[in-house]
Amino acid sequence: MPELRATTLVDAPLRTVAAALLDARLLARSIRGLGGRLAGGPVLHAGLELTGSVGPVAGTLLVTRADTTGVSAELVGGPLPRFVLLTDLLHTGGGTMVVDSVEWTSPGGPLGRFADVIVGRGLALRVLEARASAVASRSRELLSARVVVGAAIVRDGLLLAQQRSYPAEAAGKWELPGGRVEAGESDADAVVRECAEELGVTVVAGDQVGPDVPLRQDLLLRIYRADLVSGEPAAHDHRDVRWVGAAELDALDWLPADRVLVPALHDLLG
Numbered sequence: 001m002p003e004l005r006a007t008t009l010v011d012a013p014l015r016t017v018a019a020a021l022l023d024a025r026l027l028a029r030s031i032r033g034l035g036g037r038l039a040g041g042p043v044l045h046a047g048l049e050l051t052g053s054v055g056p057v058a059g060t061l062l063v064t065r066a067d068t069t070g071v072s073a074e075l076v077g078g079p080l081p082r083f084v085l086l087t088d089l090l091h092t093g094g095g096t097m098v099v100d101s102v103e104w105t106s107p108g109g110p111l112g113r114f115a116d117v118i119v120g121r122g123l124a125l126r127v128l129e130a131r132a133s134a135v136a137s138r139s140r141e142l143l144s145a146r147v148v149v150g151a152a153i154v155r156d157g158l159l160l161a162q163q164r165s166y167p168a169e170a171a172g173k174w175e176l177p178g179g180r181v182e183a184g185e186s187d188a189d190a191v192v193r194e195c196a197e198e199l200g201v202t203v204v205a206g207d208q209v210g211p212d213v214p215l216r217q218d219l220l221l222r223i224y225r226a227d228l229v230s231g232e233p234a235a236h237d238h239r240d241v242r243w244v245g246a247a248e249l250d251a252l253d254w255l256p257a258d259r260v261l262v263p264a265l266h267d268l269l270g
């Protein structure tokens with residue numbers, strides 16, 4: 001199976017580069033040079049299907065991995081029997097090593113082999129080049145992004161979720177309690193303050209859960225485990241709060257960024 005691989009060293013911590021990779025616009029940028037377009041969601045999560053086209057050829061890119069180790073996506077229903085894009089991340093002393101590879105199988109036969117050498121390799125090289133520069137520039141942007149912290153509060157095997165009441169496009173959707181980290185405040189302090197303000201409870205912040213998730217150009221979401229110390233959570237400025245079991249996690253109508261965190265939330269609930 002033909003494969004092309006490119007390695008880039010990005011001067012940013014692994015969790016920032018992993019967040020950059022989750023930005024769906026990065027995949028779109030990777031194929032823009034080929035005249036390609038992609039539409040789907042703002043952030044990648046396993047199971048997401050992005051529809052798009054390169055020139056006259058349309059297809060669906062299925063995301064099969066989107067976490068702190070990198071992302072993988074494969075073309076389904078396209079003209080090639082197999083086309084897979086894999087990005088793996090390695091922590092090094094001098095930054096994060098981004099290893100991008102494209103693997104594909106050609107339709108076979110002499111014409112297929114010709115297409116493979118002339119067209120396939122050329123396209124794959126351009127995808128890899130565009131992707132490397134897009135990953136580096138989005139990682140740089142996210143390095144100075146403001147952090148929104150969220151609290152994953154678990155009690156008796158259930159996770160606390162809260163339902164937004166505004167703005168209109170987010171009203172009714174579910175998220176984790178939290179908000180923007182203030183200047184001079186640590187992430188842990190912000191988790192404690194937001195839980196007090198939004199739920200009227202005292203918590204202790206623990207380890208990070210799941211990847212950093214890009215929200216906008218200059219904002220990213222970072223979730224921490226939080227343990228309830230005192231108080232009973234109640235919705236102060238939200239529509240509702242609810243304790244959610246593992247079986248309900250997938251079906252809940254999460255904000256797009258939180259959907260990326262669902263596999264990590266499953267791990268947390270055990």
Ligand SMILES: Nc1nc2c([nH]c(=O)n2[C@H]2C[C@H](O)[C@@H](COP(=O)(O)OP(=O)(O)OP(=O)(O)O)O2)c(=O)[nH]1
Nearest residue numbers: 148149150175176177178179180215221255257258
């Ligand atoms: N707290 C929280 N915010 C989230 C989650 N997922 C997600 O996309 N967000 C977004 C929604 C908001 O745009 C932003 C949170 O910033 P914020 O708390 O300062 O903003 P807000 O709109 O809720 O409140 P505010 O500006 O009225 O203070 O992050 C999540 O799980 N928890």
